[in-house]
Ligand SMILES: Cc1ncc(C[n+]2csc(CCOP(=O)(O)OP(=O)(O)O)c2C)c(N)n1
């Protein structure tokens with residue numbers, strides 16, 4: 001019995017891995033296990049290597065992944081070549097014996113540097129470079145238990161049983177992995193079947209064939225090696241839980257908040273949120289959520305502003321390249337005090353960069369993009385629970401302060417699926433801010449926050465030019481000072497009054513020797529590292545960057561002997577922002593900018609190098 | 625007495641500018657239609673033309689260069705009860721904002737787009753606009769224009785506008801009528817307004833237009849017929865005006881949305897209620913039941 005395992009399941013993009021993951025995740029969840037799983041893929045629809053890395057635990061809900069794994073399940077040779085070095089001593093490998101002779105040269109989709117790294121490794125280890133040579137190495141040198149399944153004969157049995165063609169049968173390769181994992185972990189047959197049936201609700205035949213194949217594989221696996229990865233009885237609270245990714249949980253937050261207009265132009269990793277909204281908007285006549293695919297991101301933000309001008313809760317969701325096109329519109333919304341929410345999922349840049357990989361490179365872009373000065377509120381979520389609450393709070397803040405809100409997330413969170421508490425709507429507040437009651441009032445009267453008037457209520461004017469309280473173009477210097485101050489004062493007001501979300505949260509001992517500082521998706525590995533070293537380590541998590549909680553941040557920074565910044569970027573924007581806002585320079589940092597997530601073990605290793613060996617900057621690189 | 629639609633703002637166009645003709649036709653059209661100022665929105669881009677909303681006493685949204693259409697789109701989709709009119713320059717609508725111009729036609733959203741077609745960039749001091757013919761050299765150009773002109777009516781026709789018309793800034797009776805017809809039309813309407821710029825366009829003057837205008841007869845019902853008519857005028861000195869094409873059958877974007885979101889037309893986003901006593905209107909149970917496949921006991 002085991003308490004926690006890390007596994008990687010891999011195969012070609014488009015070959016069914018996603019479905020496999022959903023079925024397994026639901027089986028884990030209904031067995032009461034905690035799960036965190038990441039999906040890694042290329043900007044490609046079919047053929048390139050993709051994989052899922054999941055951590056499953058009976059004790060707690062995992063917050064980060066470990067780079068060293070307990071189980072590797074391979075749909076193809078590429079997966080085995082790519083990940084065999086990730087296996088721990090005494091771990092488990094599932095693969096297809098019929099590809100034993102396959103050589104790495106035959107894998108056309110490898111990028112050259114990976115091929116070169118592999119060749120070097122093979123030389124080092126004295127391997128021939130076939131699948132078979134790797135398997136023998138793992139078995140002999142690493143004590144890995146090999147579960148060698150004969151995929152073609154498993155599929156042939158299915159073919160015979162249901163009289164289907166071999167090409168039809170070949171679509172079930174990914175289900176072999178479901179069978180293998182279910183067998184090794186001894187998952188309850190009932191939950192696996194349930195997962196399959198849910199997934200293929202209206203395709204009874206396919207469900208039945210999947211179940212036949214899975215049961216066959218489970219039997220073979222158990223006969224070969226038993227159930228060595230059976231988990232301890234779960235000790236998580238028995239409440240209902242959800243298994244959601246960041247796109248979904250943010251979408252849920254938006255629905256709860258009362259979003260009624262969402263514009264978007266398709267882009268990874270944001271578009272899935274809009275699909276989710278389209279699918280899950282309510283059907284009552286008071287809940288028609290209009291999800292609008294525009295001709296570009298300029299139209300996405302400007303139509304969003306248009307909708308907000310009529311009093312509708314409006315948002316748009318995008319990623320770096322799309323945000324770049326929205327910037328002029330963002331300034332217009334600031335100038336005209338329009339409450340809009342931009343949900344900004346960061347991915348690797350610059351330019352198209354690493355379009356399907358994660359990053360936290362855009363903090364300063366979110367904070368400073370657009371010409372001139374206007375108030376903006378910038379929130380950043382570090383996990384699924386925060387993403388839900390921040391999504392709701394973004395709308396409340398936008399309307400209370402009548403100004404644009406940028407909600408920062410990243411591809412990690414977007415695509416990480418996690419066991420998450422069910423939201424309690426009783427605890428959600430909807431605050432729509434000050435509305436005009438008086439009919440004879442000017443739109444931009446007495447600041448900082450003028451009572452809000454929407455199009456359709458009264459005759460109002462808006463303009464991106466500097467304007468009079470009535471909203472007409474006006475270049476007079478005294479008026480300029482008055483209006484500029486009125487708008488900018490809103491930030492100060494927000495700084496004073498903002499209760500939600502918790503702008504800064506500290507985790508750890510009262511008097512830390514080492515203080516980690518981070519935001520967004522570094523939260524998981526950071527929290528998981530606190531107890532791993534002998535030193536007293538704390539983690540300061542930032543969730544609101546504008547208005548920046550300078551004093552509070554300063555009070556924590558001053559307590560620590562040494563500060564270490566964490567960020568998925570090259571240039572550690574959080575250090576720059578903190579220095580700008582508090583005057584404190586942070587000299588140590590752990591960064592990663594390969595677009596792959598920070599893994600717990602590599603992260604802790606990096607901390608050791610800083611704390612024990614005096615390194616200043618650690619660059620993480622794990623992940624193929 | 626009929627309502628007046630002027631504002632207290634001093635109109636700062638160059639004396640003699642064709643935009644004066646346009647604004648006065650707007651006043652007349654609105655007066656005759658007795659438009660409710662609170663329910664009418666003029667959305668403009670940036671340029672001399674973009675200043676229009678400040679001179680008309682209905683709600684006004686003076687947006688960004690080229691973006692009047694998508695702003696207007698968000699307004700109209702969220703609150704279809706509002707009467708929405710776009711005022712844009714030729715640079716605004718067919719240069720920087722051309723993609724949005726195309727998108728509006730494809731949607732057939734019920735908006736009237738009025739293009740102030742002076743063939744130059746007025747507010748930036750006379751550069752060539754996308755409607756200035758090739759080889760033409762207006763006052764501010766250092767050499768003749770190297771780029772060909774976009775044919776606005778053909779573009780509107782081929783991208784799906786269901787009302788395509790042209791008028792002239794100084795023919796107020798005609799322009800006023802076309803504005804009314806364009807507003808009454810249900811669907812995307814395009815009105816190309818020939819407008820002289822006294823300061824930067826010394827070629828396409830008011831007289832230039834006045835001498836060349838001819839009126840089309842009945843609007844065509846088939847796009848192909850409308851194209852044919854346009855072709856007949858190619859190479860000729862004459863400029864075709866009037867309603868060239870009108871299609872009243874094609875469903876508007878609201879009607880298309882109604883098919884996807886039942887009840888949309890009755891309860892569009894702007895009138896939906898989202899909270900009660902500071903709480904979401906959602907019922908916890910019903911809300912969670914939407915996510916059955918994501919929730920586990
Ligand atoms: C993004 C952007 N680029 C450039 C400008 C500068 N600009 C202001 S008006 C204008 C052109 C106006 O020409 P047109 O649209 O034909 O309007 P007109 O002044 O002729 O009515 C330009 C380029 C701007 N405001 N915004």
Ligand code: SF4
Pocket residue numbers: 636637638640641642643672742746747820821822823824
């Ligand atoms: S520059 Fe031309 S278009 Fe602009 S106001 Fe003057 S005359 Fe009119």
Ligand SMILES: [Mg+2]
Pocket residue numbers: 671713714715740741742743744745746753
């Ligand atoms: Mg012009």
